Amino acid sequence: MTNPLSAQTWTQTSAPTTNWQAIAASADGSKLVAVVKVGGIYVSTNYGATWVLTAAPITNWTAVASSADGRKIFAANYQGGFYTSTNSGATWVRRMTNAVGQYWVAAASSSDGNKLAAADYFSVSTSTNSGATWTNVSVSNQKWLSLVSSADGSKLFAMSSWAIYASTNSGMSWNPLTSMPKGSCSSLAGSADGRKLVAAYYQGGIYTSCSQPTPRLHLAPSSNKSVLSWIVPSANFVLQQRANLSGWLDVTNPPVLNLTNLQNEVILSPTGSSGFCRLKTP
Numbered sequence: 001m002t003n004p005l006s007a008q009t010w011t012q013t014s015a016p017t018t019n020w021q022a023i024a025a026s027a028d029g030s031k032l033v034a035v036v037k038v039g040g041i042y043v044s045t046n047y048g049a050t051w052v053l054t055a056a057p058i059t060n061w062t063a064v065a066s067s068a069d070g071r072k073i074f075a076a077n078y079q080g081g082f083y084t085s086t087n088s089g090a091t092w093v094r095r096m097t098n099a100v101g102q103y104w105v106a107a108a109s110s111s112d113g114n115k116l117a118a119a120d121y122f123s124v125s126t127s128t129n130s131g132a133t134w135t136n137v138s139v140s141n142q143k144w145l146s147l148v149s150s151a152d153g154s155k156l157f158a159m160s161s162w163a164i165y166a167s168t169n170s171g172m173s174w175n176p177l178t179s180m181p182k183g184s185c186s187s188l189a190g191s192a193d194g195r196k197l198v199a200a201y202y203q204g205g206i207y208t209s210c211s212q213p214t215p216r217l218h219l220a221p222s223s224n225k226s227v228l229s230w231i232v233p234s235a236n237f238v239l240q241q242r243a244n245l246s247g248w249l250d251v252t253n254p255p256v257l258n259l260t261n262l263q264n265e266v267i268l269s270p271t272g273s274s275g276f277c278r279l280k281t282p
Helices: none
Strands: 020-025 032-036 041-044 061-067 074-078 081-085 094-095 104-107 116-122 124-127 136-137 144-149 156-160 162-166 183-189 196-203 205-210 220-224 226-230 238-242 256-258 263-268 276-280
Touching: 032 061, 032 074, 041 074, 074 104, 074 116, 116 144, 124 156, 144 183, 156 183
Parallel strands: 020 061, 061 104, 104 144
Antiparallel strands: 020 032, 032 041, 061 074, 074 081, 081 094, 104 116, 116 124, 124 136, 144 156, 156 162, 183 196, 196 205, 220 226, 226 263, 238 276, 256 263
């Protein structure tokens, strides 16, 4: 079978040729933000066709993260702390934080941009209010290189050269992933539900790890209907419902991915009676 990605071509954008340090994208790829190692922050709102230098300070930017809709941006510089934007980089706010780190090297964000994480060489800090206040979390004294957040911010992963630590409570506690392959780690990525990880190693290959997804269903009213949603999982699930205990039926209307929160959503029409819903692996 032909790889559909093998025919991809790359085109240089109009972004200036400079020493780029980090880049982030919205879920649909339309909004981009890139930071210069010693320079400013640039944004694009048209898939990279054009770029604009924002009003962020000219400094030593090292890490950047974006919300799923691209409106909330979190940027860290090497020694000058954090800056946030809530309007795709049009304006910025410097966050005077109590985070203990100085040499920030990695950043991560939940899909709504409310839960943030930042790592310097030897510490990790988290925020639950878009960077207004920070908590210095207790995790092993490692030289951190990379951070990954699930879409809801509940799962965090921190990678150093020799270890990966995981948190399932937004950074309150951490545990090492003892089953990871031995070698010198370089970078880490994960799925929206935090159940699938991809780790790259210096001269050691790329490894994947996947645990059984356990998505939670959320029900919210919308006008005269109800919206059932769940974070897009790293495995296929089928939504089923039933009115009583006689048996389950597949819901025929397919879920729609909401790119603002990375949740699958299904609109359910009112039936005038109670019922049950579940997600089932096919």
